[in-house]
Amino acid sequence: MGAFALLTSCLGVDFAGVFAVTLGIIALERIRSSGALLRGRGLAWTGIGLGACAALCSIAFAWGRSTLQERWHGQLDAALRTTFAAIDAPGETAAMSYWIAPAGSSLTPQDLGEFARTVNARFGTLKGFAEISKDTEASFDGSNRVTSATSFEFADARVLGSMTFRLVPGTADLFPEVRLESVRLLDSSGGNLTLPTQANDLSKPSPDAAQGKVLEENAP
Secondary structure, rough: OOHHHHHHHHOOOOHHOOOOOHHHHHHHHHHOOOOOOOOOOOHHHHHHHHHHHHHHHHHHHHHHHHHHHHHHHHHHHHHHHHHHHOOOHHHHHHHHEEEEEOOOOOEEEOHHHHHHHHHHHOOOOEEEEEEEEEOOOOOOOOOHHHEEEEEEEOEEEEEEEEEEEEEEEEOOOOOOOEEEEEEEOOOOOOOOOEOOOOOOOOOOOOOOHHHEEEEEEEOO
Protein backbone atom coordinates (compact mmCIF):
# COMPACT_ATOMS: atom_id res chain seq x y z
CA MET A 1 0.00 0.00 0.00
CA GLY A 2 2.95 2.32 0.60
CA ALA A 3 4.04 1.78 -3.02
CA PHE A 4 0.51 2.48 -4.21
CA ALA A 5 0.46 5.71 -2.21
CA LEU A 6 3.73 6.75 -3.89
CA LEU A 7 2.32 5.94 -7.33
CA THR A 8 -0.89 7.84 -6.65
CA SER A 9 1.02 10.93 -5.52
CA CYS A 10 2.76 11.03 -8.91
CA LEU A 11 -0.43 11.01 -10.99
CA GLY A 12 -0.93 14.76 -10.75
CA VAL A 13 -4.71 14.62 -11.09
CA ASP A 14 -7.29 16.35 -8.92
CA PHE A 15 -7.58 14.84 -5.42
CA ALA A 16 -4.71 12.41 -6.16
CA GLY A 17 -2.58 14.14 -3.53
CA VAL A 18 -5.22 13.78 -0.82
CA PHE A 19 -5.79 10.17 -1.82
CA ALA A 20 -2.04 9.45 -1.65
CA VAL A 21 -1.77 10.97 1.83
CA THR A 22 -4.70 8.86 2.99
CA LEU A 23 -3.21 5.67 1.57
CA GLY A 24 0.16 6.47 3.11
CA ILE A 25 -1.34 6.95 6.57
CA ILE A 26 -3.28 3.68 6.27
CA ALA A 27 -0.10 1.92 5.14
CA LEU A 28 1.86 3.25 8.13
CA GLU A 29 -0.85 2.09 10.52
CA ARG A 30 -0.88 -1.41 9.02
CA ILE A 31 2.92 -1.59 9.17
CA ARG A 32 2.88 -0.52 12.83
CA SER A 33 0.17 -3.01 13.79
CA SER A 34 1.85 -5.89 11.93
CA GLY A 35 4.71 -6.06 14.40
CA ALA A 36 7.38 -5.41 11.76
CA LEU A 37 6.07 -8.19 9.49
CA LEU A 38 5.13 -5.69 6.79
CA ARG A 39 7.62 -3.40 5.10
CA GLY A 40 7.36 -0.25 3.06
CA ARG A 41 7.50 2.45 5.72
CA GLY A 42 9.84 4.56 3.55
CA LEU A 43 7.54 4.31 0.53
CA ALA A 44 4.56 5.22 2.68
CA TRP A 45 6.27 8.33 4.06
CA THR A 46 7.42 9.30 0.56
CA GLY A 47 3.87 8.94 -0.73
CA ILE A 48 2.57 11.07 2.12
CA GLY A 49 5.14 13.78 1.44
CA LEU A 50 4.62 13.88 -2.31
CA GLY A 51 0.84 13.64 -1.89
CA ALA A 52 0.84 16.61 0.46
CA CYS A 53 2.92 18.61 -2.03
CA ALA A 54 0.56 17.65 -4.86
CA ALA A 55 -2.48 18.66 -2.82
CA LEU A 56 -0.94 22.02 -1.94
CA CYS A 57 -0.02 22.64 -5.58
CA SER A 58 -3.58 21.83 -6.68
CA ILE A 59 -4.99 24.25 -4.10
CA ALA A 60 -2.50 26.95 -5.13
CA PHE A 61 -3.34 26.45 -8.83
CA ALA A 62 -7.09 26.64 -8.21
CA TRP A 63 -6.66 29.77 -6.07
CA GLY A 64 -4.43 31.40 -8.68
CA ARG A 65 -6.84 30.63 -11.50
CA SER A 66 -9.79 32.00 -9.51
CA THR A 67 -7.83 35.15 -8.66
CA LEU A 68 -6.90 35.72 -12.30
CA GLN A 69 -10.49 35.18 -13.44
CA GLU A 70 -11.68 37.80 -10.95
CA ARG A 71 -8.94 40.16 -12.10
CA TRP A 72 -9.84 39.76 -15.77
CA HIS A 73 -13.54 40.23 -15.02
CA GLY A 74 -12.68 43.46 -13.22
CA GLN A 75 -10.65 44.62 -16.22
CA LEU A 76 -13.55 43.81 -18.55
CA ASP A 77 -15.88 45.77 -16.30
CA ALA A 78 -13.53 48.77 -16.33
CA ALA A 79 -13.08 48.53 -20.11
CA LEU A 80 -16.82 48.46 -20.80
CA ARG A 81 -17.68 51.21 -18.34
CA THR A 82 -14.95 53.47 -19.69
CA THR A 83 -15.96 52.74 -23.28
CA PHE A 84 -19.64 53.52 -22.75
CA ALA A 85 -18.69 56.68 -20.82
CA ALA A 86 -16.40 58.02 -23.57
CA ILE A 87 -18.73 60.89 -24.52
CA ASP A 88 -16.04 63.58 -24.58
CA ALA A 89 -12.39 63.91 -25.64
CA PRO A 90 -10.86 62.92 -22.25
CA GLY A 91 -13.18 59.94 -22.09
CA GLU A 92 -12.24 58.86 -25.62
CA THR A 93 -8.54 58.94 -24.73
CA ALA A 94 -9.11 56.96 -21.53
CA ALA A 95 -11.16 54.31 -23.34
CA MET A 96 -8.53 53.75 -26.05
CA SER A 97 -6.19 52.20 -23.47
CA TYR A 98 -8.64 49.29 -23.06
CA TRP A 99 -8.82 48.47 -26.77
CA ILE A 100 -6.77 46.70 -29.39
CA ALA A 101 -7.89 46.97 -33.01
CA PRO A 102 -8.73 43.60 -34.58
CA ALA A 103 -6.86 42.55 -37.69
CA GLY A 104 -8.04 44.33 -40.82
CA SER A 105 -9.73 47.20 -39.00
CA SER A 106 -8.84 50.49 -37.35
CA LEU A 107 -10.16 52.27 -34.29
CA THR A 108 -9.80 55.92 -33.32
CA PRO A 109 -10.79 57.87 -30.21
CA GLN A 110 -13.46 59.58 -32.31
CA ASP A 111 -14.97 56.18 -33.15
CA LEU A 112 -15.23 55.44 -29.44
CA GLY A 113 -16.84 58.80 -28.75
CA GLU A 114 -19.45 58.41 -31.50
CA PHE A 115 -20.31 54.92 -30.28
CA ALA A 116 -20.60 55.99 -26.63
CA ARG A 117 -22.79 58.99 -27.41
CA THR A 118 -25.12 56.88 -29.56
CA VAL A 119 -25.41 54.19 -26.88
CA ASN A 120 -26.08 56.74 -24.13
CA ALA A 121 -28.75 58.46 -26.23
CA ARG A 122 -30.58 55.17 -26.79
CA PHE A 123 -30.13 53.27 -23.55
CA GLY A 124 -28.59 55.55 -20.92
CA THR A 125 -25.51 54.82 -18.86
CA LEU A 126 -24.12 51.32 -18.31
CA LYS A 127 -25.08 49.78 -14.97
CA GLY A 128 -23.51 46.34 -15.38
CA PHE A 129 -23.13 43.30 -17.61
CA ALA A 130 -23.30 39.52 -17.44
CA GLU A 131 -21.53 37.03 -19.68
CA ILE A 132 -24.01 34.43 -20.91
CA SER A 133 -21.63 32.10 -22.74
CA LYS A 134 -18.14 32.06 -24.27
CA ASP A 135 -16.88 30.28 -27.36
CA THR A 136 -13.52 29.47 -25.74
CA GLU A 137 -11.24 30.32 -22.84
CA ALA A 138 -8.60 33.01 -23.13
CA SER A 139 -5.01 31.82 -23.52
CA PHE A 140 -2.22 33.40 -21.50
CA ASP A 141 -0.15 34.18 -24.59
CA GLY A 142 -2.99 36.05 -26.31
CA SER A 143 -2.99 33.68 -29.28
CA ASN A 144 -6.77 33.39 -29.36
CA ARG A 145 -9.68 35.79 -28.99
CA VAL A 146 -12.75 35.12 -26.87
CA THR A 147 -16.24 36.03 -28.04
CA SER A 148 -18.78 36.22 -25.24
CA ALA A 149 -22.55 36.48 -25.59
CA THR A 150 -23.38 39.25 -23.13
CA SER A 151 -26.34 40.92 -21.48
CA PHE A 152 -25.73 44.64 -20.97
CA GLU A 153 -27.71 46.43 -18.26
CA PHE A 154 -28.23 50.12 -19.03
CA ALA A 155 -30.21 52.73 -17.13
CA ASP A 156 -33.12 52.54 -19.59
CA ALA A 157 -32.87 49.05 -21.11
CA ARG A 158 -31.36 45.61 -20.95
CA VAL A 159 -29.66 44.86 -24.26
CA LEU A 160 -28.37 41.56 -25.59
CA GLY A 161 -25.17 41.53 -27.57
CA SER A 162 -21.61 40.28 -27.56
CA MET A 163 -18.05 41.35 -26.95
CA THR A 164 -14.74 40.03 -28.20
CA PHE A 165 -11.54 40.35 -26.20
CA ARG A 166 -8.10 38.83 -25.83
CA LEU A 167 -5.24 38.81 -23.35
CA VAL A 168 -2.10 40.87 -24.02
CA PRO A 169 1.19 41.09 -22.11
CA GLY A 170 0.71 43.06 -18.91
CA THR A 171 2.21 46.51 -18.47
CA ALA A 172 2.14 46.60 -14.66
CA ASP A 173 3.27 43.04 -13.89
CA LEU A 174 3.86 39.64 -15.45
CA PHE A 175 0.17 38.74 -15.74
CA PRO A 176 -1.73 39.26 -19.02
CA GLU A 177 -4.34 42.03 -19.27
CA VAL A 178 -7.68 42.14 -21.06
CA ARG A 179 -8.13 44.22 -24.20
CA LEU A 180 -11.41 44.61 -26.05
CA GLU A 181 -11.55 43.99 -29.79
CA SER A 182 -15.25 44.57 -30.47
CA VAL A 183 -18.59 45.23 -28.80
CA ARG A 184 -21.95 44.61 -30.45
CA LEU A 185 -25.41 45.62 -29.19
CA LEU A 186 -28.50 44.11 -30.82
CA ASP A 187 -31.29 46.60 -31.40
CA SER A 188 -34.04 45.54 -33.78
CA SER A 189 -35.70 48.96 -33.68
CA GLY A 190 -32.89 51.50 -33.92
CA GLY A 191 -30.29 49.34 -35.63
CA ASN A 192 -27.46 47.26 -34.23
CA LEU A 193 -24.49 49.11 -32.77
CA THR A 194 -21.02 47.71 -33.33
CA LEU A 195 -17.58 48.94 -32.36
CA PRO A 196 -15.48 49.07 -34.51
CA THR A 197 -18.34 50.35 -36.67
CA GLN A 198 -19.58 48.10 -39.44
CA ALA A 199 -21.30 49.45 -42.52
CA ASN A 200 -24.97 50.36 -41.97
CA ASP A 201 -24.87 49.36 -38.29
CA LEU A 202 -25.61 52.87 -37.07
CA SER A 203 -28.21 53.67 -39.69
CA LYS A 204 -30.65 50.76 -39.94
CA PRO A 205 -31.41 47.37 -38.42
CA SER A 206 -29.15 44.54 -39.52
CA PRO A 207 -30.75 41.42 -41.09
CA ASP A 208 -29.57 39.35 -38.14
CA ALA A 209 -31.21 41.64 -35.57
CA ALA A 210 -34.03 39.10 -35.21
CA GLN A 211 -31.52 36.74 -33.58
CA GLY A 212 -31.39 39.00 -30.54
CA LYS A 213 -33.90 41.10 -28.68
CA VAL A 214 -33.67 44.39 -26.85
CA LEU A 215 -35.63 44.18 -23.63
CA GLU A 216 -36.78 47.71 -22.96
CA GLU A 217 -37.32 48.68 -19.34
CA ASN A 218 -38.72 52.14 -18.74
CA ALA A 219 -36.92 54.03 -16.03
CA PRO A 220 -39.22 54.99 -13.11
